[in-house]
Amino acid sequence: MSLSACQSPFEDYGASDILQRSVSEAISRELLDVEPEDGLVLTTQPPDEIAEALSNRIEILEAMGPKPAGPITQTAVGPNSVGQSQKQMVVDLESAIESALAHNINLKIAQLQPAINEQDVIVAEAAFDAVLLASGQASIVNQPQPVIQFADPTTGVIGGGDFEYDDNMLRTRQYQAQVGLSKQLITGGSLQATNTLWEFENTNLPVDERINPNPAYYSTIDFAWDQPLLRGFGEKVNTAQIRISRNIQRASVEDLRSQLQSTIVQTELAYWDLVNAWQTLSIQQWLIDVGVEVKDILERRRGFDVSDASYADGVATLQERRTSMIDVRNQLRQKSDTLKVLINNPEYPIQSDILLFPLDELNPTPIEYNLQDALFLAVANRPDIRQSLLTIDSRAAQELVAKNSVLPELDLNYQMTFYGLGEDFGDAYETVTNGTGINFIVGLAFQQPIGNRAAEAQYYQSRLNRASAILAYKNTILQAALEVKTQLRNVVYSYQLIGATRELRIAAAESLRALDVLQQTLESLTPTFLNLKYQKQSALASAQSQEYEALTGFYQSLAQLYQAMGITLSMNRIALEQAAPEIVTGGKTIGLNSQ
Numbered sequence: 060m061s062l063s064a065c066q067s068p069f070e071d072y073g074a075s076d077i078l079q080r081s082v083s084e085a086i087s088r089e090l091l092d093v094e095p096e097d098g099l100v101l102t103t104q105p106p107d108e109i110a111e112a113l114s115n116r117i118e119i120l121e122a123m124g125p126k127p128a129g130p131i132t133q134t135a136v137g138p139n140s141v142g143q144s145q146k147q148m149v150v151d152l153e154s155a156i157e158s159a160l161a162h163n164i165n166l167k168i169a170q171l172q173p174a175i176n177e178q179d180v181i182v183a184e185a186a187f188d189a190v191l192l193a194s195g196q197a198s199i200v201n202q203p204q205p206v207i208q209f210a211d212p213t214t215g216v217i218g219g220g221d222f223e224y225d226d227n228m229l230r231t232r233q234y235q236a237q238v239g240l241s242k243q244l245i246t247g248g249s250l251q252a253t254n255t256l257w258e259f260e261n262t263n264l265p266v267d268e269r270i271n272p273n274p275a276y277y278s279t280i281d282f283a284w285d286q287p288l289l290r291g292f293g294e295k296v297n298t299a300q301i302r303i304s305r306n307i308q309r310a311s312v313e314d315l316r317s318q319l320q321s322t323i324v325q326t327e328l329a330y331w332d333l334v335n336a337w338q339t340l341s342i343q344q345w346l347i348d349v350g351v352e353v354k355d356i357l358e359r360r361r362g363f364d365v366s367d368a369s370y371a372d373g374v375a376t377l378q379e380r381r382t383s384m385i386d387v388r389n390q391l392r393q394k395s396d397t398l399k400v401l402i403n404n405p406e407y408p409i410q411s412d413i414l415l416f417p418l419d420e421l422n423p424t425p426i427e428y429n430l431q432d433a434l435f436l437a438v439a440n441r442p443d444i445r446q447s448l449l450t451i452d453s454r455a456a457q458e459l460v461a462k463n464s465v466l467p468e469l470d471l472n473y474q475m476t477f478y479g480l481g482e483d484f485g486d487a488y489e490t491v492t493n494g495t496g497i498n499f500i501v502g503l504a505f506q507q508p509i510g511n512r513a514a515e516a517q518y519y520q521s522r523l524n525r526a527s528a529i530l531a532y533k534n535t536i537l538q539a540a541l542e543v544k545t546q547l548r549n550v551v552y553s554y555q556l557i558g559a560t561r562e563l564r565i566a567a568a569e570s571l572r573a574l575d576v577l578q579q580t581l582e583s584l585t586p587t588f589l590n591l592k593y594q595k596q597s598a599l600a601s602a603q604s605q606e607y608e609a610l611t612g613f614y615q616s617l618a619q620l621y622q623a624m625g626i627t628l629s630m631n632r633i634a635l636e637q638a639a640p641e642i643v644t645g646g647k648t649i650g651l652n653s654q
Contacts, residue, residue: 099427102551104558109565120568124599125345127421128337135344137388139412148407151418152330155402156631159326160319162403169318176308183304189242192253198233232274234258239281245294248286255279256484278479278487285473289466296463299456306449306456313442313449316635320442320627322401327618329398331611334417336387336394338607342600343380343387349596350377353589369586376593421610423557426550426617433547433624437539440625444539447532454525461521465514467507474500539623546620553613560606567599 110117139145160166239253260274291297357365357373395415399407407413438444476498479491490496508514574595578588621627628635 099429099432101427102425102554104555105562107558107562109562109569113565113569116572117565120565120572123568123572124564124603125338125342128334128341135340136391136414137384139414141412145414146412147414147416149416149418150398150402152327155330155398156323156326158402158404159322160633162405163322163401164403166318166322169315172311173308173315176304176311180301180304180308183301186300187243187245189240192237192239192241192251194237196233196235198231198235200231200233232258232260244286245297246286247291247293247297248284251281251283253281255281256487272480272482276481276484276487278481278484278491280477280491282475283473284471286471288469288471290464290468293463295456296460299460302456303453306453310446310449312635313445316628317442319633319635320622320625323627323631323633324618324622326398326401328615329394329401330417330419331614333391333394333398333415334419334421335607335611336391337416339604340384340387340391342604342607343384346380346596346600347377347384350380350593353377353592353596357586357589365586369590372586373589373593376590421607421614423554423610423613425554428547428550430544430547433543433620434540436624436626437543438536440629441539441623442625444532444535444625447528447535451525451528451532454521454528458518458521458525461514461518465511465518467505467511470504472500472502472504474498542623543620546616546623549616550613550620553609553616556609557606557613560602560609564599564602564606567595567602571595571599 113120136145136147235255235257237253237255239251241249241251243249255278257277258274259277261270286292354373354377357370361367361370392414396409398415399409399411399413403409407415477491478496478498479487479489480496481487481490571592574592578592618627621630
């Protein structure tokens, strides 16, 4: 992925609404001492002294040495692990990142956590939902009763007779139903309203006794209100758990954002490592090819002016290059597998023997930078800084609850009941509404532990926890500033190194070119001369390898700088939708739970 000339990442992205004010305060507080810079600084490279001095043949020198990796021949790649022809598949950086966002396993796991924590927010909010109450009961009593016998007032004789079991039975029927609503209030109190209906009938009364009405229908409407006046009172105290749960959910979103950035950066690093591995393969193949040419010359002149020892030295040098090729091929396949694991594309899974070939060209362009802008962007966008602010807010909520818990308990209780009675449920309801059968109960309850040591200790502990969170936040700011400065310095260094290694490669190419010219004029190619040619070839290959490392290192350090600043998603045109977590990239929406 090449950047446009002089492209700057330090633009106005717009801070998220989440904790925007806290972030602004953090920027002004923590970065106030940063010395302002005048404008943006452009990355530069050292002067092209060698290139300018050899400008008359610079095209020849650029064409010398190993060619950039392209369609590599099967000879260079070698057979696969089972000795068959190695299959290759091309991939570009943008498609690799898209595939990683769509299929990376760690990213799929990270995406689930915000949805999981969202349920905790709902659970905390549901504590204040109204609760429907309903119950019913039926009671049928057939209970034997002993009989009390009285003396005849005229004769003084107590009546006798046999005990009759069925005639001395208490028989009642009772049916009861209750329905109501209960609700926890954000002030800390609770409110409950219930309506109870029941029917009572006595079916075994003496002939000279009567209950009116029988059956009797009762109806009551009960209201109860419990409200703490000190401890447990207040909306902020009672909604603190919602606030904490919501902060945890937001922190998990920041975890997802961090995992997104990490996945993108790891994919970029692996991609450019693979680019460098292919270039190393091309360089090693070139060393073998030019080494074969020198070995052939030694072989043709063997017995004339080349001794067996000199010939053996030449063959050993060539064999050493072929031995190194085995390691280069192995490293190439490992780099390819590393990238395959990250992008987890079903078209070329890790278990396949397909070798990935990167298409992006190494064509770096300078960037403009400003340290103060970089630090401001890091504070406003880094997920770990946002999480630190959320932790401070949660600790503040816990401190508020602990401070309230220091207060004594003083609870108000109020109950009111309306009664109704009639021959049917209609009469029972009618008498409830006339307002004559009413009970009122009002009460206060006070409680305070002597010394109140537990609550005081918990309050002090919550203050210490909040102070610890603030210190952790400041340390996160410092670590972010260090990381931004380090990665920005690496970008500047890498870009300078590109120019320096290019100069080194041109100088090494000129040295080898001069030796090739000298070879055409020599009547005799001595072993010393041919050994020197081996050395010049290795020097050019080493210089070109260093240049490729500098080129890929520049792209890698740039990706790590964006991560340190927290703008990896913006620089890759990726937006995170928090409501329904999906990744939008390049105008396409990639769902993380897609198979």
